[in-house]
Amino acid sequence: MPTNDEQKFSLKRRSVCASGVGLATLGPLGLAGCGGGDKVDPPLPAASAAAMGSMTGQQAAVGARRFVHPGLLHTQDDFTRMRTKVAENAQPWASGFARLTSNGRAQLGARPRALQTVIRGGPGENFAQMYIDIARTYQLALRWKVTGNKDYADLAVVFLNAWSSTMTAINGDTNAALAAGIYGYQWANAAEIMRTYPGWAAPDLARFQALMLNVFYEANHRFLVNHNGAKITNYWANWDQCNLASMLAIGVLCDRPDIYDEALGYYKSGTENGASSQAVYYLHPGYLGQWQESGRDQGHCTLGIGLASVFCEMAWNQGDDLYGYDNNRFLAGAEYVAKSNLQDATGAFYGVPFASYRNSHYFTASLALGAQGHHRPVWELIHNHYVNRKGLAAPYTAMMAKLLGPEGDGNNGDQLGFGTLTFSRDPVKPGAAPSGLSAIWSGRQMVLSWWGSAGASSYTVKRATVRGGPYTTVKSGITDLLSYTDSELASGVYYYVVTAQGPAGESAASGEAKGYAGVHAHTRLPMNQTTGTTATDSSGNGRNASLVNGPAWVAGRSGARALAFDGVDDYLSLPQDALADLSDFTIAAWVYWDGGRNWARVFDFGLGTMHYMMLTPCANDGLMRFAVTTNHGIGEQTISGTAALPTGQWVHVAVTLSGRTGTLYVNGAPVGSNPDIRHAPFRLGATSQNWIGRSQYESDPYFNGKIADFCIFRGALSQGSVATLLSGQPGSAVESPVSLDPNTGESIGVQQRSTFCEV
Template sequence: MSRDTDITTHRMSRRSLLRTAGGLAAAGALGGATAALNGNTAGAAPATFTHPGMLHAYGELNRAKVQVAAGKDPWLSGWNRLTANSHSASSWKANPQATIIRGGTGENYGILYNDIHAAYQNALRWKIAGTTAHGDTARDILNAWSAKLTSLAGNADRFLAAGIYGYQFANAAELMRGYSGFDLNRFKTMMLNVFYPMNNDFLLRHNDACITNYWANWDLCNMNSILAIAILCDDGAKYDQAVNYFKNGAGNGSINRAVPFLYDSQGLAQWQESGRDQGHTMMGMGQMGAFCEMAWNQGDDLYGYGNNRFMKAAEYVAKYNLGNTVPFTTYTWGTGQNCAQMSQTVISDNSRGQVRPVWDQLHYHYAGRRGLSVPYITQMAGKGRPEGGGGDYGSASGGFDQLGFGTLMYAR
């Protein structure tokens, strides 16, 4: 089979999957299919953006709604995890701030991530159960912040805030699109004026440091925010910016830098942060997974990009965190402003086996949608099921790095 024929067949399968899920209108499907054939070139944005079309498209939302109403597991178990989380209560009240600080003196960013997760969880409860009280709460949280937030501050960590909370905020807003009383235009303005400039600046200048100084997650969260803002605002140029950075970016979030070494004979690939610690490595699974899922719902298959390069990295991370041995190639990179060289010669066992709600999304994509064998991802997903979300994994910021609830939203 020729390469062109193989790509076309894959794309038709992609469209069929979305149609089966009920997730794309015809225009969006055609736009996504055309975009995917463009490969590394600019112009990847769909001709028509799909809404909802970030972490959750119509198909996933409808399936969760139907299966929870029918009382079927694992959806019901995932739903029970959601409703037990205090952030999902319709009594949650927003505490908006004009300035959010992450890093340095006066940190208050915990206020923001708690409110974002409350907005997201209430939005899910409204989408799945149709309870107006939860819809109203999600709307009110989003409106309160878009009316007040004007800046993000702090040391270099402010770029983490701009990235992580930018893409999460946009995902909550996407679920509430069209809801009575939700000021979507004002929310878009906040995302474009407060979050995007910092996301863009980081990917362009990396806080004036050596291009390889910052770990993959720093790039990835800012890439996620740009992609999410692009979808929220139907902005093709920003969509292209994010996808092109994934494919060709100079920083560690681009696919070939985030996954620097392949072990194809074993179906594995080393992750950029594997020599650092396993907590941040698993955060990377969630960050790149979120990017791939948002692109997937706009018709672009980045999960499979580079001959399933990300899948091999996820299998590597899962295998090691299940207690198995994996190969490791010395990783050398430039640090600081002068690119002073540092190296890691062994994989880190720090935080090995940590549980984060990132695996069900990957399992249900690769094993479910694609029908591929991913034994280590599948085992990791089983260990953490049913997945919770922000508030279920401790009160520190790491417990809010991913929106979670993968069992409820991705089981198939």
């Protein structure tokens, strides 16, 4: 089990070199090593080697996917729009084109300065020579597409051919990985534009594709697999994201679906910092998505936003919507970073909420003020997708785009620039309904968040007690943060919708969100069966658990039944996404632990060693521990007891979370608490490994003992109500805490009699 020094991670890795970062040299066939040149990378797994395929540019088996060309940052429809708008002298395209034509790198007459070996970081650094030539190639390609003047196309081809016939390696310290990522995706975009030009000979295109595969993709792949041998959270999001962008772009340019899908899969479900759920670390109310590097400095935040946006746009142009992935998670991050770097009318920076963040070498509890107010020309792409393409509101992104427009070149090679020309779109018709409404019971209040509509001036929240209404208005005139907290609710189930007010009046209602106030049954596994391979959920919610590898039905406490786990390989598995909409909660069970090694699990719900929530009878410090994390072991938020779970006897254990306050109980008495548990179960995402008796970590022992009456409640039971769970015999009729005050968690009267643990 990991501790705060992150002893474990999901991939086996060697320790970092020297100072803990690890020097590396990226060559045409891989990473040379740390310090003395020893290899830091183990041989590639067979599956990874197969995914890499031939490094000669030969296309792998295509399968069902067919790529659109040109189809990276710009499609042919995009170029048609640019040409038409510039010819009409329409704004803002005309001013964006003027920024391009006035740039020194967009002119005829320059000659390439191709290098055999590009060095970024360390002695002999020369990478600026390459990014200047990339900028020239890209800008010449744009001028050709907008004007039709082949002189620009011919010169762009000269640059592409010079580099593909000369360059063989990227070297340097660890920063060589940044060069492989940033300049890889930029070169691929310039080449993707030019591939449709008849004046670029097919053998020359093939040679350029070979350069991208043999040097850039090879380096991208090795970095993402091995991260220079570093711990899993060592490299910040932008390191992964530039390499993902390069990999995705090379997949399209070289017609390699395997490479494209490798990047896509990593972004959606990877375990390192550049994956979607790791880059946008924490969603605050109103879908303000705290960026992973927001406690580091604002320059790196805007870099990460720029890199993630080009990744999303390139995938969009191939039919994959990563902009909308996980309820527009990237937009949440973009809005947070934009707001962090904007000033209000008084000149003060806008305030944003902040959740503490820890990785393998850094901890921060507040927003970084370093480089605050950082302006980077990356916002037009994001604004035009979400607002003018999809009709969503993105107020802070829009403010950034307006502030920086018309966008010019790319800030010393970090991005390609000229987004006003290339990404501007005519606005959509206003009046769309809000979307993405959620209702989360947290801290005994219902917290609503939603996505706004382009052109809306305010929003109205409506509530009902039956599905579909009728609804009563509870709040109108909501502006700015798209969130509302509904307080002082009686225990029950509520249904919410939100409408937008705009130029044409009130919009249609959003989709309906269901919220549970107070305490409600979620899952109950009495484990009172005698046979079968399924532990039946008696709550009525259908969350039956599967017996895996043969846990045995045995006698339990006081004549009831239980499940016995052998400590070798058996466990219970609950359905996927078992905790997907759970915030405040109570988990309770009767446990008979036979002892054994540390880090066994009473339960462990998650999707691997990146996101999980667990309870162990004994951690390395000799204490019972609850932990939840969305950032591997290093990011655990914990509650420790005062001792290990007693062995050889039935013990009742419970964990509650109310808002941020988590409490651990043994036999009805609190034994530990933490007032800053921010990772409620719903923040774990789509959990696929929801286990009783087994850990997310393969090396941890399985649970050895018996478990009975495993219950999950929506809402946090009070101490008195937790004690009530101990008052009756299993299966007997006892008073149930079914009616609890949603503001205090205390019983307000017994409305029915029920079997033990049911509410």
